[in-house]
Structure formats: C-alpha cells, structure tokens
Amino acid sequence: MLKIVERYWPVLLKGLGVTMEMTLISVLGGFVLGLLLALSRVYGNKFLRIISTGFIEIIRGTPLLVQLFILYFGLPPYGVSPSPFTAAIIGFIINSGAYQAEYLRGSILSINRNQMVAARSLGMTRKQAIIHIIMPQALRRVIPAWTNEFIYLLKYTSLAYIVGAPELMAQAKFIASRNFQFFEVYLVVAVIYLAVILVFTWLFGLLEKKVKIPGLEWVR
Secondary structure (H helix, E strand, O other): OHHHHHHHHHHHHHHHHHHHHHHHHHHHHHHHHHHHHHHHHHHOOHHHHHHHHHHHHHHHOOOHHHHHHHHHHHOHHHOOOOOHHHHHHHHHHHHHHHHHHHHHHHHHHOOOHHHHHHHHHOOOOHHHHHHHHHHHHHHHHOHHHHHHHHHHHHHHHHHHHHHOOOOHHHHHHHHHHHHOOHHHHHHHHHHHHHHHHHHHHHHHHHHHHHHOOOOOOOOO
C-alpha cells in the first residue's frame, strides 16, 4: 500500500484536489439554493411554496446518479453539452440544495414564533426580522445537519467518475487498471476519504462550539 502511495501520490493528490474543489463549490452553491428554497417554503406566497416544494420532492425522490446521467448524457441531444466537471457540479448543487433546504426549513421552524411577533412589535419589517432575528439563530442550529451534508457530499463526489470527472475515485480507477492492484488502491483511497472527513468533522465541531449561545441553543 505504501508503494502505491509513494509511486502515485501526485496523481492521487491531483484527484483529491478536484474532489475538494467539487465538494466546496457544490456545498456552497447548494447552501445558496437551499436557503432560497427554504425561505420560499416558510415565508413565500402560495406559488413559491408550490414551486419550491415540488422541486425539493422531485430532486430528493430521484437518485443522484440518474440526475448526473440526465445532465451529462441527456442534455447534449438538445444542444447543451456540459463538461464532466460542470455536469457533476450542477448535479451536486441541485441535489445538495434540495436536502439543505429541508435542513434549513427545520432550523427556521424551530425558532419560537413569538420572536417574529416581538420583532414586528418593535417596528421591524418582516424582512428585517428574518435577516436580523430569525436567520442568525437558524444558521447556528443548522450546523450539525450542514456538517452531515458536507460529509455526504464529499463521499458522493466519487460518483462523478462515472461521467468522466477527474476526481479522486477516477484517478484510483485509472491507477488500479494499470497495475491490477484493485484492493490496495481502493484501500488507499478509502483511507484518504476517511482522513479528510475526520479533519472536516473536527473543524465543524470547533465552528459549532464557537458560534453557539450557551443555554439558548434550543430554547423555544
């Protein structure tokens, strides 16, 4: 296993870089999309609620792999031909956004409704109350779920090799097909994923401790 690391570490490192780039872009893009969807479901009018709910249910109700296939193999006949990297990013953002929307919606709904009433009674508009009162608390509470989504998405990026994106799993498949050491190569990749996930889990744990308000995390 050490020989594989020594011989192919530049290739594996390149693949890991692509994996991390895909994960970071996708989770941040998914957060923006998820936030818009969550706000539409909680505070939007009937039309926005129907659209956002329908989008979330369709995305969560279909496999991520199918969504990637539609983006990469299904769009070219209609004149849209995204690169493997672009197709994977779009697919991950859409998929992650649907799940993050539900995490955020649950977090928003966990805030006591009286806080909105109190903010409005102090002269705040609904928008100001959402931005300055509701969301700061909701974003704190969603960190554990957001951590899980980041970890899931980091692992899901391994599906991108199926559409040709040069991420870590694709590089591992390339290496294994050259030397036929499938067990050793994939074991190295598993260790890399595990190490990266443990590091980010620790970092998100620090973030959660830093931003929490002692005694007020789940007061309703």
